[in-house]
Amino acid sequence: MFVNCFFPSYYLQSEDTQQQIIRETFHLVSKRDENVCNFLEGGMLIGGSDNKLIYRHYATLYFVFCVDSSESELGILDLIQVFVETLDKCFENVCELDLIFHVDKVHNILAEMVMGGMVLETNMNEIVTQIDAQNKLEKSEAGIAGAPARAVSAVKNMNLPEIPRNINIGDISIKVPNLPSFK
């Protein structure tokens, strides 16, 4: 479950308020039935009556956009669709875990679509082109130095999900030391 909330004043709030907004939004959205409309009237938390929550529900994921009255409601629904399709293209068959483990990438993709709370680009091909170009740039920068890190991370990805760092046997907890602190 992933709530993606953006509106200009969001990041101006304190962390606690941000969390509260997310929690309440999630609470509101998640209890809604499948066959009800995708708009929610704005409460005070998201900046008053001019604002609306517009969301789409995909399996376990909710994509929630908070918009003001200058945006077209149906347009934003389309935009969410574009966003999800873009994610799908960039991650190659996107799934929940992709979004959880690569939040930074999701942010980067979103940044190509929405900038400072305003819609920047709605053409999926254009977005994908820019993202690909940036990824290429990133790869070329990493060069050879990046290779071992990538290898390690690949290994980690292979094995670690199954190995918990804390092994609890009864009451005795043996802590697996973290490698960086090993001198």
Next chain:
Amino acid sequence: MALKMVKGSIDRMFDKNLQDLVRGIRNHKEDEAKYISQCIDEIKQELKQDNIAVKANAVCKLTYLQMLGYDISWAAFNIVEVMSASKFTFKRIGYLAASQCFHEGTDVIMLTTNQIRKDLSSPSQYDTGVALTGLSCFVTPDLARDLANDIMTLMSHTKPYIRKKAVLIMYKVFLKYPESLRPAFPRLKEKLEDPDPGVQSAAVNVICELARRNPKNYLSLAPLFFKLMTSSTNNWVLIKIIKLFGALTPLEPRLGKKLIEPLTNLIHSTSAMSLLYECVNTVIAVLISLSSGMPNHSASIQLCVQKLRILIEDSDQNLKYLGLLAMSKILKTHPKSVQTHKDLILQCLDDKDESIRLRALDLLYGMVSKKNLMEIVKKLMLHVDKAEGTTYRDELLTKIIDICSQSNYQYITNFEWYISILVELTRLEGTRHGHLIAAQMLDVAIRVKAIRAFAVSQMAMLLDNAHLLAGNTQRNGICEVLYAAAWICGEFSEHLQEPRQTLEAMLKPKVATLPGHIQAVYVQNAVKLYASVLQQKEDSGEKQGAEEVTQLLIDRLPQFIQSADLEVQERASCILQLIKYIQKLQSKDVPVAEEVTALFAGELNPVAPKAQKKVPVPDGLDLDVWINEPPSESESEDEKPQTIFREEEHRHTKQRRTEVDEAELARRREARKQEQANNPFYIKSSPSPQKGYQDSSGVEHIPVVQIDLSVPLKVPGVPLSDQYLKLEEERRQKQKIEKQKKKKKQKKEKRGKQRRHDSLHTESDEDITPAQQVDIITEEMPENALPSDEDEKDPNDPYKALDIDLDRPLAENEKLPVQKHRASENQKTPEEETPSAEQKSKKPSKKAKKEKEKKKKEKKKSKDKESKKHKKSSPALINEEREEEEEDSVTASATAPKEPPAAESKEESEKPPTDFQTSDLDFWLSTSPAPTKSQLLVGFKKAEAIAVCSESAVSTVASEPEEAKQEEGENEKEETKPSKHKKKKHKKEKEEKKSKKKKQQQQSDEETVETPESVQNGTLDDETLPPMSSYCLLAESSYIKMMYDVQGNLQDGSQVVVSVIFENKCNSYLKSMEFNVLDSLNTKLIRPEGSSVHDGIAVPFQLPPEISNEARFVFTVQSIVMPQKLKGTLTFIVKTDDGSSHEKLDFKLHFNCTSYLISTPCYSDAFAKLLESGELKVSSAKVDGVSIPFQHLLAKICFHHHFSVVERVNSCASMYSRSIQGHHVCLLVKMGEKSVSVDAKCSDPTLLGNVLDEIKQTLTEKC
């Protein structure tokens, strides 16, 4: 050392990255907080390392933690470090973190200014892009001011990717730094017609956002948007524009008239629901704006309502929701058309979707009438019972109150019913809107006199059952109604049946659990009640009864004195003293009731909430003037504690008029002193100037108003226990009734009325519509209140700052701050120069236009005269007429006040331009409906052309050259505004020359103006230049004439735009024009996607007779160093009355080298540097026999070859230009005796040669 490095990099490999962190958190569900704090410790270690990759990784993890709600502002400096990394990968991480955690309070943000500037000008578009994205989230006023100019430059970046981001971020900059709006606006406007759809949409987005807040400033853009609306196919852009029109139409009803047809067409034609919906919305806005003036739009309303009904009936809940939303907009002006759909809306109230129910509720608000109010509210009350979730129920509650109270209780015919509804609403548990109900109760009870008795009885009942309402005080807002209940019972106690009983209810020990402000009201109103009970008892001679009541108060008040709330405590202790005194008097058998009642004498009138603000300042009162001289620092410092103390005491005593005994006083003084001593803020508070003058003295000297209590009081007796019992019984009984009432409200009401003798209405009244006449007291306003509505505007609105007149020419001091290298230099940077130059030229062009219009008018007049003279103009007359016309225009220009040279009058009065602007708009709006559909397609330009046509059509003899020139001028205006201005001016001057007057004077004027000071930068002052047009003849036949001009496209180094003016020379319609060229290897016409290289491009308009219009074609060019020639053909259909024929016209397009140049202003020092750099090739040319003034010569080079003058000294000037592909071209032009020598330097030798040739050719041409 090496080992350490190796170890470092190996360590790094095993650092946790973001994925590890996420995984770790997921694996530590039980002790997440502990795990994260451990991770944060690790991150802190990582941030201490020098390796930027490690830091970036750490910041990346922090970003994630921030999302989880952890404060990461402590790492702000590290984030800045990562932002300034050279690698894009790290930079992006840094900016992402910054965008999430920086805000205006972040102090390191000012360290970023230079870094961001560097990134903005980075050669890598992604560095720039990422900086723009980040900046959009954390831009502060300082950043906006410092970077506005850099961002503005980026708006003309070659890459559309950067352009669109730069355009979009400008909105944020405007918000933070409103001064930047005016300088940046011309460029923003330009971007509306950017070739890249993304940039265009960004510009539309920004302007729509601006216009939404302050629509009136953007009315002048309406024609442009209209054009975009009729030509754009991008639904996203269309929606934005249509929404914008929705905001503009209320300001200009004529715009609405113009819009309705295309919008209706769109409604019928579009398949996109989103677009359809927005169209309907805007049509509604138009209809609202028209509703006053134009009655006959029922067809459009019907269409809208029909479409909306379809939406509401759709199974898609989204459409249903939006349909209801739009319906509520129609409701305001056309309630009747909505009311017919009442069934549908009531049905929506039962929808399972809360949002839809809420929207339906909104609609109900506008649909109630006197007839159906009760029915609707009854239905809503049912929903209230059913509603589970508190939010929806609260919403229902507010809606019920809104519906009932709207427009001054207009629809309520029976207030008893309303009060009982309110009482019933108090049964809701856990609602947050107790205060709303309370406010309604108070309002109704105060303003509807007739209802007071009933209200009081109901309130008394509420008070008796207070424990039901106050059940769980903490979260329960409903206890607020007790506030109202207590106040109403106290204030209107004369209507109470059992005041004593109510009094006891108000003094119950349970009251102590209520919130403080309610207790305070309880205490105060208990005294009011007490006063009335006392009065009653004394009147009936029950001395004992009176004493009992007094004793009751004395017994119960101490519990309030112990209250934690100061207000309650204070009031209670004062009142207790008062009552004790009364008791003393009572014991002496003095009748006191009258005196006590006098405490609360007088009627309270409702006061409008804004009344205070509306009190006008009396004449001669200046609120800003000191009443007394401000005290000196030291004095106030010393006296402050005492004066404040005294002031306060003074006020209190006045208010309460109670005698305070000495001991009490001493105690309080002690307490206050204690409080002052303990209050750390006490000394620090700023000295109050008005208090300083007062002579300080002890508290003893406070003037205390004594109550005149000469009459002895009776000693109160002890209340009888049996009376208590009886009261208790009664109370229980009432509780029972109350409980029954919960289910059967009606029954209870009957009972309530039976108890009261003065009941005005019977039960059946409730169903009778025209019930009793109730005098509703309107709220009081001060006499001669100012009828302003300005108080509706929020002074803190951040968008108010953007309410800026955009049509006023730019003033000198309005330029964007530019980072300066040397303070002494007062030159302008190129970036800055361009927009301001544009802005400046705007006004003169308008002036010229107005003159033109004037001319036209006079021309017309004279024509009319002539046509009266010669009823039929024979061909022979045409010439004569033409001459006369020319004379006319000469006189017109002569009569027009001779403007001082435009360049000098830039800063002239500001009004005229705006007037012209509006008259432009008026002109656009007033054009008659188009004769053909094609007009809609070309919009503004076309509309103007037709207007011109219709004027000239008065007589067909309209002189063709004149006409052509006008057309040309008009089109040129679109293309190159400055040149148009020049041209118009010169035409005029030419004519003046013809009249051979003042020419000499003019020349000499000019001579004096042209002092041999060096003129720097920008295009030249241009008073007496010969007329110039950059358009050259492309081809001509008996049907059509084509003129063309080639312009480089600065934004794309490989594109040029060819503007072609098509002029219909015959008397037939020209249709289906197709423009085609044979592409060469180097130069290709850009055709729409999917068409082959041999396909022509359809010209997007048709030409009625005598009309000309302009179309643009974009070509790609690979190499620009050589001139090019392209062969092409124009095919078209000539449609005459007796049929149509296909025709064609061949032409050759010349692409000169200088047409690839773009006039770019340049610093003289940058210019010198360029020349010294040695990278440029040199060549020179000499032309003999040039006799035109040097001034003209320079202007010619500037105009035809797109150069700008860098510096000019006497008869020598340096000029600069740049090609679209970035070649520098520098010229040094020297004027000798009848010869001109041109030295040129350029980075490309071939280009150099060709440019020089072309200049040479221009100079040798006779003008």
